[in-house]
Amino acid sequence: MTLLKKISRRLASHLGCAWLPLKQGQGVVSFTFDDVPASACILGKQLLEEFDARGTFFVCGDLTDGQEQGHPCHSVEALQHLVEDGHEVGCHTFSHTNCATHSVKELKRDWEKNQDFFTKNTIANKGFAFPFGAYDLGSKLAASQRFAYNRITGGGTQTGRADLAALRAQSLYANKTSLDKIKKLIDKTAQQGGWLIFYSHEVDETPGPWGTTPAQLRYALAQAKISGCQILSVRDAILFFQR
Numbered sequence: 494m495t496l497l498k499k500i501s502r503r504l505a506s507h508l509g510c511a512w513l514p515l516k517q518g519q520g521v522v523s524f525t526f527d528d529v530p531a532s533a534c535i536l537g538k539q540l541l542e543e544f545d546a547r548g549t550f551f552v553c554g555d556l557t558d559g560q561e562q563g564h565p566c567h568s569v570e571a572l573q574h575l576v577e578d579g580h581e582v583g584c585h586t587f588s589h590t591n592c593a594t595h596s597v598k599e600l601k602r603d604w605e606k607n608q609d610f611f612t613k614n615t616i617a618n619k620g621f622a623f624p625f626g627a628y629d630l631g632s633k634l635a636a637s638q639r640f641a642y643n644r645i646t647g648g649g650t651q652t653g654r655a656d657l658a659a660l661r662a663q664s665l666y667a668n669k670t671s672l673d674k675i676k677k678l679i680d681k682t683a684q685q686g687g688w689l690i691f692y693s694h695e696v697d698e699t700p701g702p703w704g705t706t707p708a709q710l711r712y713a714l715a716q717a718k719i720s721g722c723q724i725l726s727v728r729d730a731i732l733f734f735q736r
Protein backbone atom coordinates (compact mmCIF):
# COMPACT_ATOMS: atom_id res chain seq x y z
CA MET A 494 0.00 0.00 0.00
CA THR A 495 1.44 3.39 -0.96
CA LEU A 496 1.80 6.09 1.66
CA LEU A 497 -0.90 8.14 -0.07
CA LYS A 498 -3.28 5.17 0.03
CA LYS A 499 -2.49 4.62 3.71
CA ILE A 500 -3.26 8.25 4.51
CA SER A 501 -6.46 8.13 2.46
CA ARG A 502 -7.59 4.95 4.26
CA ARG A 503 -6.94 6.56 7.64
CA LEU A 504 -8.68 9.78 6.72
CA ALA A 505 -11.60 7.78 5.34
CA SER A 506 -12.53 6.48 8.78
CA HIS A 507 -12.81 10.04 10.13
CA LEU A 508 -14.13 12.01 7.15
CA GLY A 509 -17.24 11.77 5.03
CA CYS A 510 -19.23 10.26 7.92
CA ALA A 511 -23.04 10.20 7.94
CA TRP A 512 -23.99 9.64 11.56
CA LEU A 513 -27.12 7.74 12.51
CA PRO A 514 -27.95 8.06 16.24
CA LEU A 515 -28.73 4.69 17.86
CA LYS A 516 -31.17 5.89 20.47
CA GLN A 517 -34.16 3.56 20.51
CA GLY A 518 -33.14 1.70 23.67
CA GLN A 519 -33.56 -1.66 21.99
CA GLY A 520 -30.60 -3.28 20.25
CA VAL A 521 -30.66 -4.57 16.69
CA VAL A 522 -28.78 -7.46 15.12
CA SER A 523 -28.49 -7.71 11.32
CA PHE A 524 -27.31 -10.70 9.32
CA THR A 525 -25.66 -10.02 5.97
CA PHE A 526 -24.23 -12.34 3.33
CA ASP A 527 -21.61 -11.20 0.82
CA ASP A 528 -21.09 -12.47 -2.75
CA VAL A 529 -24.19 -14.58 -2.06
CA PRO A 530 -23.53 -18.30 -2.41
CA ALA A 531 -26.62 -20.37 -3.28
CA SER A 532 -26.64 -21.80 0.26
CA ALA A 533 -27.03 -18.32 1.76
CA CYS A 534 -30.19 -17.66 -0.26
CA ILE A 535 -31.64 -21.08 0.49
CA LEU A 536 -30.48 -22.36 3.88
CA GLY A 537 -29.54 -18.93 5.26
CA LYS A 538 -32.91 -17.52 4.20
CA GLN A 539 -34.74 -20.49 5.70
CA LEU A 540 -32.98 -20.20 9.07
CA LEU A 541 -33.62 -16.46 9.26
CA GLU A 542 -37.29 -17.00 8.51
CA GLU A 543 -37.52 -19.68 11.23
CA PHE A 544 -36.74 -16.81 13.61
CA ASP A 545 -39.18 -14.52 11.79
CA ALA A 546 -36.15 -12.48 10.71
CA ARG A 547 -34.99 -11.03 7.40
CA GLY A 548 -31.43 -10.49 6.16
CA THR A 549 -29.39 -8.51 3.66
CA PHE A 550 -27.62 -10.12 0.71
CA PHE A 551 -24.85 -8.17 -1.10
CA VAL A 552 -24.65 -9.32 -4.69
CA CYS A 553 -21.98 -9.22 -7.40
CA GLY A 554 -23.83 -9.69 -10.69
CA ASP A 555 -20.73 -11.24 -12.20
CA LEU A 556 -20.96 -14.18 -9.76
CA THR A 557 -24.52 -15.14 -10.75
CA ASP A 558 -24.73 -18.85 -11.70
CA GLY A 559 -20.99 -19.14 -11.07
CA GLN A 560 -18.82 -20.81 -8.46
CA GLU A 561 -16.76 -19.26 -5.70
CA GLN A 562 -14.32 -21.12 -3.45
CA GLY A 563 -15.92 -24.36 -4.64
CA HIS A 564 -19.41 -23.22 -3.63
CA PRO A 565 -22.18 -22.57 -6.16
CA CYS A 566 -23.38 -18.97 -6.29
CA HIS A 567 -26.91 -17.59 -6.39
CA SER A 568 -29.25 -17.67 -9.36
CA VAL A 569 -31.36 -14.70 -10.44
CA GLU A 570 -34.44 -16.64 -9.37
CA ALA A 571 -33.05 -17.15 -5.85
CA LEU A 572 -32.39 -13.41 -5.53
CA GLN A 573 -35.91 -12.64 -6.68
CA HIS A 574 -37.30 -15.03 -4.05
CA LEU A 575 -35.33 -13.18 -1.38
CA VAL A 576 -36.89 -9.88 -2.38
CA GLU A 577 -40.39 -11.39 -2.63
CA ASP A 578 -40.08 -12.73 0.91
CA GLY A 579 -39.00 -9.41 2.43
CA HIS A 580 -35.22 -9.78 2.48
CA GLU A 581 -32.95 -7.03 1.23
CA VAL A 582 -30.61 -7.27 -1.73
CA GLY A 583 -27.71 -4.81 -1.98
CA CYS A 584 -24.78 -4.08 -4.28
CA HIS A 585 -21.30 -5.56 -3.76
CA THR A 586 -19.87 -4.22 -7.06
CA PHE A 587 -20.31 -6.21 -10.27
CA SER A 588 -16.88 -7.85 -10.32
CA HIS A 589 -16.03 -8.00 -6.60
CA THR A 590 -13.89 -4.94 -7.20
CA ASN A 591 -11.44 -3.66 -4.60
CA CYS A 592 -12.66 -0.08 -4.10
CA ALA A 593 -9.41 1.06 -2.51
CA THR A 594 -7.30 0.20 -5.54
CA HIS A 595 -9.57 1.41 -8.36
CA SER A 596 -10.32 4.96 -9.45
CA VAL A 597 -13.72 6.47 -8.74
CA LYS A 598 -14.31 6.53 -12.51
CA GLU A 599 -13.71 2.77 -12.71
CA LEU A 600 -15.92 2.16 -9.69
CA LYS A 601 -18.78 4.16 -11.16
CA ARG A 602 -18.57 2.09 -14.32
CA ASP A 603 -18.62 -1.11 -12.23
CA TRP A 604 -21.57 0.07 -10.09
CA GLU A 605 -23.48 0.94 -13.27
CA LYS A 606 -22.86 -2.57 -14.57
CA ASN A 607 -24.26 -4.09 -11.38
CA GLN A 608 -27.23 -1.72 -11.51
CA ASP A 609 -27.90 -2.85 -15.11
CA PHE A 610 -27.95 -6.43 -13.79
CA PHE A 611 -30.44 -5.48 -11.04
CA THR A 612 -32.62 -3.43 -13.40
CA LYS A 613 -32.74 -6.20 -16.01
CA ASN A 614 -33.91 -8.63 -13.33
CA THR A 615 -36.19 -6.14 -11.50
CA ILE A 616 -34.31 -6.43 -8.20
CA ALA A 617 -34.56 -3.32 -6.03
CA ASN A 618 -31.40 -2.37 -4.16
CA LYS A 619 -30.19 0.68 -2.25
CA GLY A 620 -27.35 -0.43 0.02
CA PHE A 621 -23.72 -1.30 -0.61
CA ALA A 622 -20.98 -3.41 0.97
CA PHE A 623 -17.31 -2.84 0.06
CA PRO A 624 -15.70 -6.06 -1.24
CA PHE A 625 -12.86 -7.14 1.09
CA GLY A 626 -14.07 -4.29 3.34
CA ALA A 627 -11.59 -2.22 1.32
CA TYR A 628 -12.19 1.49 0.85
CA ASP A 629 -10.45 4.84 0.85
CA LEU A 630 -11.73 8.38 1.17
CA GLY A 631 -12.55 8.76 -2.54
CA SER A 632 -14.52 5.52 -2.75
CA LYS A 633 -16.29 6.19 0.56
CA LEU A 634 -17.48 9.60 -0.67
CA ALA A 635 -18.45 8.27 -4.11
CA ALA A 636 -20.33 5.30 -2.64
CA SER A 637 -22.14 7.60 -0.19
CA GLN A 638 -23.43 9.71 -3.05
CA ARG A 639 -24.76 6.66 -4.82
CA PHE A 640 -26.04 4.35 -2.07
CA ALA A 641 -28.27 4.74 0.99
CA TYR A 642 -25.47 3.23 3.14
CA ASN A 643 -22.12 1.45 2.86
CA ARG A 644 -21.06 -1.51 4.97
CA ILE A 645 -17.42 -2.24 5.71
CA THR A 646 -15.88 -5.23 7.55
CA GLY A 647 -14.54 -5.18 11.08
CA GLY A 648 -15.17 -3.01 14.10
CA GLY A 649 -17.49 -5.27 16.09
CA THR A 650 -20.76 -3.82 17.31
CA GLN A 651 -21.62 -0.11 17.19
CA THR A 652 -23.21 1.79 20.05
CA GLY A 653 -24.33 5.40 20.41
CA ARG A 654 -24.09 6.12 16.71
CA ALA A 655 -23.32 4.41 13.42
CA ASP A 656 -21.63 5.83 10.33
CA LEU A 657 -23.98 5.10 7.43
CA ALA A 658 -21.06 5.73 5.08
CA ALA A 659 -19.03 2.94 6.73
CA LEU A 660 -21.20 0.64 8.85
CA ARG A 661 -19.09 -1.68 10.98
CA ALA A 662 -19.61 -5.42 10.80
CA GLN A 663 -18.49 -8.57 12.56
CA SER A 664 -17.56 -11.73 10.67
CA LEU A 665 -19.62 -14.85 11.32
CA TYR A 666 -17.10 -17.48 10.28
CA ALA A 667 -17.40 -21.03 11.60
CA ASN A 668 -13.67 -21.53 12.10
CA LYS A 669 -12.95 -18.06 13.51
CA THR A 670 -15.90 -16.59 15.42
CA SER A 671 -16.40 -18.40 18.74
CA LEU A 672 -19.85 -18.85 20.25
CA ASP A 673 -18.59 -16.97 23.30
CA LYS A 674 -17.61 -13.98 21.16
CA ILE A 675 -21.01 -14.05 19.41
CA LYS A 676 -22.81 -14.07 22.76
CA LYS A 677 -20.67 -11.26 24.23
CA LEU A 678 -21.19 -9.01 21.21
CA ILE A 679 -24.94 -9.62 21.19
CA ASP A 680 -25.22 -9.02 24.95
CA LYS A 681 -23.32 -5.73 24.63
CA THR A 682 -25.59 -4.71 21.72
CA ALA A 683 -28.70 -5.51 23.77
CA GLN A 684 -27.46 -3.73 26.91
CA GLN A 685 -26.43 -0.56 25.09
CA GLY A 686 -29.19 -0.43 22.49
CA GLY A 687 -26.57 -0.74 19.75
CA TRP A 688 -26.44 -2.29 16.32
CA LEU A 689 -24.48 -5.42 15.49
CA ILE A 690 -24.14 -6.40 11.84
CA PHE A 691 -22.83 -9.88 11.10
CA TYR A 692 -21.43 -10.79 7.71
CA SER A 693 -20.75 -14.22 6.26
CA HIS A 694 -20.77 -16.07 2.94
CA GLU A 695 -21.95 -19.67 2.49
CA VAL A 696 -24.12 -21.50 5.04
CA ASP A 697 -22.83 -25.04 4.90
CA GLU A 698 -22.07 -28.02 7.16
CA THR A 699 -18.50 -27.86 5.83
CA PRO A 700 -17.91 -24.20 5.01
CA GLY A 701 -14.70 -22.65 3.72
CA PRO A 702 -12.78 -20.11 5.83
CA TRP A 703 -15.35 -17.36 5.14
CA GLY A 704 -18.56 -19.29 5.71
CA THR A 705 -20.81 -20.22 8.57
CA THR A 706 -22.54 -23.46 9.57
CA PRO A 707 -26.30 -23.85 10.09
CA ALA A 708 -25.56 -24.48 13.79
CA GLN A 709 -23.49 -21.30 14.21
CA LEU A 710 -26.04 -19.16 12.37
CA ARG A 711 -28.88 -20.68 14.40
CA TYR A 712 -26.94 -19.98 17.62
CA ALA A 713 -26.46 -16.31 16.69
CA LEU A 714 -30.13 -15.95 15.73
CA ALA A 715 -31.26 -17.57 18.97
CA GLN A 716 -28.93 -15.40 21.08
CA ALA A 717 -30.23 -12.27 19.35
CA LYS A 718 -33.81 -13.28 20.19
CA ILE A 719 -33.01 -14.30 23.78
CA SER A 720 -31.20 -11.00 24.40
CA GLY A 721 -34.28 -9.02 23.36
CA CYS A 722 -32.68 -7.54 20.24
CA GLN A 723 -34.65 -7.09 17.06
CA ILE A 724 -33.33 -8.95 14.02
CA LEU A 725 -33.66 -6.70 10.98
CA SER A 726 -32.15 -6.31 7.53
CA VAL A 727 -29.75 -3.36 7.29
CA ARG A 728 -32.39 -1.35 5.41
CA ASP A 729 -35.04 -2.01 8.07
CA ALA A 730 -32.59 -1.38 10.93
CA ILE A 731 -31.93 2.10 9.55
CA LEU A 732 -35.68 2.76 9.37
CA PHE A 733 -36.00 1.53 12.97
CA PHE A 734 -33.25 3.84 14.27
CA GLN A 735 -34.60 6.79 12.26
CA ARG A 736 -38.05 6.59 13.87
Ligand SMILES: [Zn+2]
Nearest residue numbers: 527528624625
Ligand atom coordinates in the same frame (compact mmCIF):
# COMPACT_ATOMS: atom_id res chain seq x y z
ZN1 LIG B 1 -17.31 -10.14 -1.03
